[in-house]
Amino acid sequence: MSTARVPSGARDSRARYRRIVRFAARQLAIEWWHEILLPKVGLGRITKRTRARRMTRFARGFREMAIGLGGLMIKVGQFMSSRLDVLPPELTKELEGLQDEVPAESFDDIRALAESELGMPLERAYAWIDDAPLAAASLGQAHRARLTPADAADAGFTDVVVKIQRPGIDRIVDTDLRALRKVAGWLNRVRAVSERVDAPALVDAFAEVCRDEIDYLHEASGCERFAEEFADDDRVGAPEVGWERTTRRVLTLQDVTAIKISDVDSLREAGVDPAEVSPVFAAVMLDQLFSNGYFHADPHPGNIFVVPDADGSWQLMFVDFGMMGEVPPSTRRGLRQLVIAMAARDGAGLVQAAREIGVLLPTADTSELERALTKLFDRFGGMAFAELRDVDPREYRDFAAEFGDVVRTLPIQLPEHLLLVIRAASLTSGVATALDAEFNIWESVEPYAERLIRDESAGFARDLLTDGVENARLLWRMPKRVDALISRIENGDIAVSTPQVERRLSRLESALRRTVSAVLFAGLLVGGAALYGTEPTPAVVLMSASSLPLLHALFARRR
Template sequence: MRLIRQLIRLVSIYRIIVRYGLDELLLSTKIFRPLRLLSYLTLDYWLRPKKLTRAMRIRLALEELGPIFIKFGQILSTRRDLLPDDIALELAKLQDNVPPFHGEQARKIIEQAYERPVEEVFAHFDSTPLAAASIAQVHVARLHNGREVVVKILRPGIEANIHKDIELLYFLANIANRYWADGRRLRPMEVVAEFEKNLQDELDLVKEAANATLLRRNFKDSDLIYIPEVEWDYTLQNVMVIERIKGIPVSNIETLKQQGMNLKHLAEAGVEIFFTQVFRDNFFHADMHPGNIFVDPSKPNSPSYIAVDFGIMGTLSTEDQHYLAANFLAFFRRDYHRVAELHVHSEWVPEGTKIEEFEGAIRSVCEPIFDKPLKDISFGLVLLRLFQTARRFNMEVQPQLVLLQKTLLNIEGLGRQLYPDLDLWQTAKPFLERWMDERVGMRAFIKGIRNNLPLWIEKMPEMPLLIHESLSQDQIKSQQLKHLNNELIQMRKDMQQFHQRLILILVTSVIAAGFGIVFL
């Protein structure tokens, strides 16, 4: 039954692709060109819109395909270096211009959630959506205490739609894992599982509210970013109420320039925020596309960010944090031998990989990116060459790092739009050097003493007793070991006596057998 459902979904996806003329990309290749005639026999081919641009066809197809495909388009929209301008600008509309569901339906969801009329919950509720995204949409409202808020409401039926697409992704990942040469190395099943977990997190608005609260606490006194306050008394699994913020969308570059915003400061602040979340807090906003980021214009010389939408957050293990920081610093220093060693030690490449050979491959990929401003670096080309290197050395995809990689791509895309001359690496290097020093250097040693000193002072009066008990335990253990040793010595003597007796019995038996033969 599941297989039939997946095949039906595949057919549905193909029909949408044909309807918007995207099949031409596939059928224009040499191997599939003979199948072009078959597309003329489908009804969708003749019903496809004729006056839409290619960028509009791609956007509309992604919208119709559903939330997972919309998110794919959102990620692509930040990569102006990889896409033609017309497609990048059109896909940017997916950030917050996804077709909304009806306002009356939103009111019904609220009344079912709170079990009372909307008027009793809010002093004012605007039925016209402020913005609509792939998972939810938001409405402006005002509480009875006069506070302006935003109400986030999950799309009706979204859980079932996502479940069907996740099922399909597992189906395709399983096929890739079995029949594609790079399937096992890229670990598609694990990647889909990680993607599913993140989507499930987005479907629980209570969890999103908790994420926002923790992130707000982490940056409570920061001049770099502001996190709005959650109204916990009004937050449920499918409805979240949060403080309304007012700022300029970060994608509106012209408005930022007109108001005299310091774009260089903004770009550098974005890099610092990212590395602070990843390494200081180990809790980072993993959906930082332009639709979720605004700029506070109150201080043009040192503007700060305002973040929204906290459904996808990322964390790393201590080991991953250390290896990432060490890798970044080795890259900054062009120590490619160290990079190769770290990859082997972290088991990101198979044990036994020749470090010198791997070092040379990494150098050929990464050396060209240094000493250049961001606007002159083609990270798309670098990623492609790194992928080719990965194939040579069987480097496996690390599912736990997928969110981090996606977020870093978003940060790069945002930095490129704000300030093309931003040197991403030089901005991050001092932060990472300080972090590593705090973890493994002299600062870490001093910090460890400072943190443990109160406990040592507290235990100081008990030290004589603890030392006495420790010595007593050592004496007991010493006596036990001495007794055990005596038993072993006695056991060895008994075994020697046993062996001697056994040999005597065997010799006696042989002699007796000899006499028996003689008398016979």
């Protein structure tokens, strides 16, 4: 009886799947023992004492597995290393160098895949291509090349960077996602996790991002859209796409490599002050999140260059558009409310913004959180952002401990569409701080908060004026309708059995006219006050005009 041979690819996939799942199961068992069982039997001090060591051991084990396996495990590790806000430093520090440890693929294998995709030998597709990779990533690698004279004439550029997928990456991604879904299913059975985050939904969102990343046609479209968004912004640049040499697995882009944004020494040698680059980079990323709504979700140092000009100016050049995000309108409104509430030192507004974004469930009792936020604002609210750097770090730790206790009691969840927003914000802060150790992200956020407050005030005034005019039109038409009703009564079209009806209708008509005047007065006065800070002349005209309907509302006699 013969036994069917299992293809080596299938065997490799099964071994890969088992390795990922075994690692996750072992770690979950360790955490269950230390974080749940030991505290229940009165040994919680052991849990606290060993937590840092356990995190370091887990991070090292994951790092070794990720480097050995590659694929999405590298992506997962990179994401964890960027979560400085929620993950312990023992874990993030161990994983922070993961991007630079991805081994390169054999060029012979890369060549075979590229020639299969392009339908011709590389010597015909390009005038020259470097067999040494410019960069190696988890899903593909990049090589410098030159277009043929004919292609260069059509494209308008000669030097290019060719991104080529790693062979078999589709199968690897499928295997890794299957393993991640298995682990997410386990996590979803843990109440402490399921009450705060929908782990399977997060994996689905991560899967969608990864599918987009391995489709280079999607990345090429993202590159062109990003360039269009910033076409009128001299601070930002993006490469052009060589569409004649671009497929789903091969991407040809104009070579725009320059000084890596994190290379502080090279920036200074080129006459560029890194401390000047830092706030511009932060402002560009904030523009993407709050204004454009379409943003680069992977702004790590390898994806951003500084291009100096001969006149001393410089430009930020973005590359690698495989991971792009789009902020839904509801989330953008919540983020705007969040920034405004922080600038206004409004704890209740901050909580409401968290509800709007979807971080807090609608049923959450937030009274303790509002109290803690109020206490925080009372202590730090009167201080400028620059002054916060001088506060004793122990005071920050005390507040962090208090907030941690409060937050752990709340049904907090992480909506999947926030993953890329959080990643972009974390990387932005990290890159800006690496450029300038004195940089404070809030100094870049504060101008946005002020602008958003002005925009919200003006929007409120416009909405109030619009609603006021519509209500005034409705109320102004009502007396005419009352007159028509009275005329019908006088003409005998409607029989009225009592003379009191006519007097009541007359008083109603007068009251409605005075109400119209009051509405117009309020709309003009509030609109003028809201516009006074930015448009003083129209504001004065509106407030002056409000006196006329006020006089009518106060002194008009009843008929």
